[in-house]
């Protein structure tokens with residue numbers, strides 16, 4: 001029997017999208033298999049990003065072994081963004097071992113859509129202006145002047161070099177027609193605007209029906225580019241799955257000389273000259289969340305969704321604590337968003353954020369002046385104050401239809417419009433489930449379905465309609481352009497569920513602009529590098545990175561890959577921008 005382990009499920013959506021029997025749906029807060037519909041084909045287990053889908057009771061073959069000792073030049077801990085460093089170091093002739101604690105490669109990187117690419121050889125060829133220094137200044141300001149400029153520079157110049165490398169090692173330019181901006185198939189503007197968002201969901205059997213989270217975007221593209229490069233160039237990279245790094249080993253001079261890890265069968269010791277920590281954040285470590293989140297992560301009635309992969313348990317922090325290095329809480333971030341909620345159909349969640357709809361709490365009362373993305377990013381604290389921290393977007397059929405048609409017709413939605421086009425089928429499907437969508441013919445019935453007093457709910461709608469008539473939202477001051485009355489007797493009506501979710505918890509390992517790990521006194525640990533979510537580079541307490549997280553992860557991994565080689569070869573490490 002195939003089942004989904006709820007503790008491990010990261011809501012990546014793949015199983016539900018792939019299941020030929022449509023036996024998997026979002027129930028409560030996680031995915032679940034309807035055993036009566038299940039065909040036992042096992043496809044869910046194959047596509048599961050985290051190993052949560054598995055065959056219950058299937059005998060696991062563990063080969064217990066005495067401690068094993070391996071030799072390498074470089075060890076990379078974590079197979080998300082770390083794959084870039086691994087590939088680069090191997091291209092310079094180094095023997096590389098990548099340790100991955102999970103049974104799947106990719107980490108959160110495999111979930112992420114895009115990274116910022118402000119400038120590259122491609123931009124240069126097309127005559128775009130080099131705005132990197134402006135971006136350094138802008139990012140510095142956005143980061144509250146706290147994030148060091150030299151680190152920002154490493155991120156911005158490093159990601160440019162990384163992007164050139166990606167172009168050289170993949171078919172990205174051809175696929176995205178990055179040649180002629182006047183060609184109608186040119187999708188470069190997405191890049192020129194800085195966002196390299198790549199809809200590669202067709203890879204690896206990931207024919208997802210919408211753009212909810214899960215592998216298949218920019219991060220996946222990078223992962224595959226690394227794997228393909230390793231294969232094509234016959235590089236010396238070994239990826240050890242289900243092998244968690246546990247201890248860093250230093251020699252008598254305090255330099256890195258190895259890593260002690262553990263696979264299901266026992267201890268694996270690797271002698272090496274350099275290590276990169278790319279082991280992600282701490283979004284799956286409850287103790288660290290209690291300690292470092294600037295809000296009560298476990299204080300609500302409704303469990304906060306965690307989208308980070310199960311391997312993100314803050315091991316970078318604990319391995320460094322063993323060496324007497326403590327994290328700086330002022331440079332750690334636990335992200336929290338809401339009420340957008342996208343384990344289920346993401347198109348519906350996108351519509352639900354549009355300003356023409358209203359958001360009500362479980363008492364049937366509005367709680368914000370709905371202004372699109374502000375709802376997702378700016379209101380997670382406000383939603384914490386609502387009953388059970390839950391919100392519903394109220395959508396009359398005609399308004400929803402108009403909204404969906406607008407999305408499909410919008411040229412800016414070039415990469416998503418085919419997902420939006422199936423909105424009607426999607427919402428009907430979701431309405432058959434328990435959590436995501438409630439559907440009713442009357443507003444009174446809808447009020448009951450969301451748990452509110454129907455009279456209170458309908459009165460709230462009437463009050464809102466009176467605001468629409470006056471053109472003034474007396475409760476929340478919503479922009480009058482979006483004050484569209486809700487018809488009282490023209491169903492069906494839908495209520496789309498939203499709650500808080502956390503994408504990741506980041507920070508803990510301090511690095512300099514050469515991606516070298518620093519002790520609390522500012523000295524380096526020779527041979528030790530780090531990048532991505534385990535680092536405190538781009539993060540401040542309670543704030544998102546001023547530059548996208550994946551941008552830093554890619555840049556840092558690219559830079560660290562080059563620097564580990566230089567270190568081993570006895571040359572000086574470089575900051576970002578190696579070109």
Ligand SMILES: Cc1cc2nc3c(=O)[nH]c(=O)nc-3n(C[C@H](O)[C@H](O)[C@H](O)COP(=O)(O)OP(=O)(O)OC[C@H]3O[C@@H](n4cnc5c(N)ncnc54)[C@H](O)[C@@H]3O)c2cc1C
Nearest residue numbers: 078080081101107108109113245280311532533548549550
């Ligand atoms: C759903 C989702 C969507 C996102 N979308 C975006 C986006 O669009 N743009 C953006 O900029 N950012 C996005 N992010 C954030 C982005 O994915 C991360 O910032 C980035 O992937 C971090 O890369 P990383 O290599 O540090 O960590 P990860 O990619 O998480 O990799 C860490 C890996 O290390 C492994 N590991 C942990 N401990 C050990 C150990 N002791 N030994 C061996 N292996 C270990 C983990 O299992 C994991 O596979 C998103 C995150 C999520 C969850």
